[in-house]
Amino acid sequence: MKQDTPIFDPERHLAFEEPSETIMMEDIGYENVGISPVAVTYPFQLFSPEAVKIMRSEIEKPEVTANHHYASNIANAQLRGYARKHAAFTFAAWTHPMTIAIISKLAGIDLTPWGDYEIAHINLSIKTEEQAKAERTAVHSRNTSVHLDEGIDVSGSEDEKPIVGWHTDSYPFVCVLMLSDCTNMTGGETALRTADGEIIKVRGPTEGCAVVLQGRYITHQATRARGSMERITAVTSFRPRSGFVKDESVLLTVRPVSDLGELYPDYVEYRLKIMEERFRHELRKMQARRVAGERFDTRGLKAFLQESADFLTHTDRELVMEDQVQTGFIEPIDVPDVVVEPPTKRVGTE
Numbered sequence: 465m466k467q468d469t470p471i472f473d474p475e476r477h478l479a480f481e482e483p484s485e486t487i488m489m490e491d492i493g494y495e496n497v498g499i500s501p502v503a504v505t506y507p508f509q510l511f512s513p514e515a516v517k518i519m520r521s522e523i524e525k526p527e528v529t530a531n532h533h534y535a536s537n538i539a540n541a542q543l544r545g546y547a548r549k550h551a552a553f554t555f556a557a558w559t560h561p562m563t564i565a566i567i568s569k570l571a572g573i574d575l576t577p578w579g580d581y582e583i584a585h586i587n588l589s590i591k592t593e594e595q596a597k598a599e600r601t602a603v604h605s606r607n608t609s610v611h612l613d614e615g616i617d618v619s620g621s622e623d624e625k626p627i628v629g630w631h632t633d634s635y636p637f638v639c640v641l642m643l644s645d646c647t648n649m650t651g652g653e654t655a656l657r658t659a660d661g662e663i664i665k666v667r668g669p670t671e672g673c674a675v676v677l678q679g680r681y682i683t684h685q686a687t688r689a690r691g692s693m694e695r696i697t698a699v700t701s702f703r704p705r706s707g708f709v710k711d712e713s714v715l716l717t718v719r720p721v722s723d724l725g726e727l728y729p730d731y732v733e734y735r736l737k738i739m740e741e742r743f744r745h746e747l748r749k750m751q752a753r754r755v756a757g758e759r760f761d762t763r764g765l766k767a768f769l770q771e772s773a774d775f776l777t778h779t780d781r782e783l784v785m786e787d788q789v790q791t792g793f794i795e796p797i798d799v800p801d802v803v804v805e806p807p808t809k810r811v812g813t814e
Contacts, residue, residue: 472556477515483508493659498681507669522551543586575702579730633679635701707741
C-alpha cells in the first residue's frame with residue numbers, strides 16, 4: 465500500500481525561534497540601498513526535525529534526481545524546479561502564510577516567494593567518510609579559515625581560487641535552510657563585504673536552522689564547510705509582495721541552470737502583474753484628478769511612462785533567447801550601481 469504524502473502542518477512543523485541578532489544595511493555601510501533596512505539575520509530555528517526529514521525524503525525521489533539535477537562552473541550539484549510537481553510537503557512549507565510571515569518579519573518588508581521554480585533550490589555537497597576525515601585533520605593541523613563560493617576554495621593558491629568569487633544574488637531576498645547534520649562541520653559561515661571593503665562573517669546555520677539575506681544588494685560568499693560528509697542547503701528566493709516596491713530581479717545566475725520553459729513564465733507572470741497593478745493605479749489617479757477638476761499632470765504621467773518603459777526594458781533584457789543561453793556557465797554578477805529608494809517610497813505614487 466502506497467504511503468500517504470505527509471501534509472505540512474505549521475503548528476507541528478514550524479519551530480521558529482527569533483535570531484539572536486540581525487545585521488542592518490546601515491551597519492555595513494549600505495543605508496538606503498536595497499528594498500529593506502535588513503542585511504542578514506543570524507541563524508534561527510525555522511523548521512522542526514520532522515519537517516527536515518520529510519524535505520530530505522522528497523529530494524531523494526528518483527524523479528527529482530533524474531530530471532531536476534543541474535551543474536555549473538560554480539556548483540557541481542544542484543536540484544532546481546522540482547518542488548511544485550514532486551515535493552508537495554516542501555512546496556507547502558515554503559508557501560504557507562505563516563512561513564512567509566516569518567520571513568517577511570525578519571526581512572523587514574512584506575515578501576512573497578519569487579516563483580514556483582525557485583522554491584527550495586538545493587545545493588548538494590557529498591563526500592566519503594575518508595574525505596571528511598581528511599578535512600577534519602587538515603583543519604586541525606592548519607587552523608585556518610577557508611572561504612569558498614558554493615564549494616570552491618578561494619583562500620589557497622592562485623590555482624585553487626574560483627573563477628566566480630564574491631557575488632550578488634539574482635533575487636532581492638533569500639532564505640537559506642540547512643538540511644544537514646552539522647555536528648562535525650567546520651566553517652560554513654556567510655561572509656559579507658561592507659561598503660568600505662571590510663569582511664564580516666555570520667555563523668552558518670545548523671540543521672533545521674536558516675538565515676535570511678538581502679543578497680541582491682550585498683556582495684557575499686559562503687565559507688567552506690569542512691569535516692562533514694555532506695552539506696545540503698535549501699534556498700528559497702523572495703521578492704516584494706507590493707507591486708509598488710522596486711523589483712530589480714535578474715536571471716543571470718539562474719538562467720544557465722534552469723528549465724527556461726518553467727523559469728521564464730514565473731518571471732514574466734509576476735512582472736506583468738506588477739505592470740497591471742501600476743497601470744490600474746495610474747488610471748484611477750488620473751480619473752480622480754479629472755473628476756476633481758484638477759489640471760492634467762503631464763509631467764507626472766510622462767515620468768510614470770518612462771518608469772514603465774524602463775521596467776519593460778529590464779524585463780525584456782532578462783529574457784535571453786534559449787539558443788543563446790550557455791548551459792552550465794554562470795557569469796559573475798555585480799552589485800547594482802544604482803541607489804534604490806528606501807522601501808517607504810512607493811513607485812508610481814505621489
